[in-house]
Amino acid sequence: MADPIDFYFDFSSPYGYLASTRIDAIAAHHKRDVTWRPFVLGAAFKVTGQRALTEQPMRGDYARRDFARSARLLGVPFKLPEPFPFFGLAASRACYWIEDAAQARTLAKAIYNAAFGEGRDVTPVATVAGIARGLGIEGVEQGVEKPETKAKLREATDKALARGVFGSPFFIVDGEPFWGHDRLEHVEHWLATGGW
């Protein structure tokens, strides 16, 4: 099996949510696995000078419309949570605290679905812990507070930035970077052809 696809995302990213509903199936179709890599998008924003789309004049209104329109086209539920943007720190830390990758991915999908499928506020640790508990995962409240958990997310974020990751979602396929949910067609074509 060829190398897995790296899927970088921040839990506060609507387009990351949309990508999260598709990336595993796209990869599987090409006999690839996906490594889910939550990171702190705000750290990249400090370098690029960007901020959440919804907070930007003109772009914000369009983005809200495009989030919902893109979701409708995919046939996935979409509801922007309040407050938005939010800090996905607890969610990201929970994913790095869980050692089993498959379990962490299941939790990530459940959190994304709660945040943007149902419009729930997943900022509080208690909410993330509750979602985890629903999946049979106990101990998130304590796990996310461990210094080694916090360090894992910091290191993951540092490594993401070092690889040139500046947005969410962001994919790296055999060293080739793709930014944005709207680059999934290019990702698919890259997987099918080996590049062009």
Add this chain to the structure above:
Amino acid sequence: MADPIDFYFDFSSPYGYLASTRIDAIAAHHKRDVTWRPFVLGAAFKVTGQRALTEQPMRGDYARRDFARSARLLGVPFKLPEPFPFFGLAASRACYWIEDAAQARTLAKAIYNAAFGEGRDVTPVATVAGIARGLGIEGVEQGVEKPETKAKLREATDKALARGVFGSPFFIVDGEPFWGHDRLEHVEHWLATGGW
């Protein structure tokens, strides 16, 4: 025939160039015409706080890669001109000075092709006038300096911003806004289905 598609673009926009190679055929396939509307993207940037992608940390390197990669996928030539970004004022004014829409569109395509297909610097009026002359259009040097020509571009830009246009390319289909070359698939689907 249904209303034409509004195609907003700045001549300094690589993704606008890519869209310019496709939009007429997409529209024609759905029995639509396209109104080509050059505008001054810098005026929108003053509102949104954005600047050219290539000038942004991290995003710039990715953008240069993505411009070329997207062009290769489409099978169209691509060469980023030097200097970049540039001011497309002369090019935009020339298009508004020409009264015949079909002729203005032909000139716009020729300028875009010179800028991004061949990597030529189309900032100077003399260069734009030379491209126009190759198409049998004389008098651009004088035409772009007329106060009424300058006023037309200002008004077109004001109207674009008033309609929520903040990027290039930008399309409006029956009142529905789409931003970016990577939204052309949505534009196509909107034309085919009447919206979703």
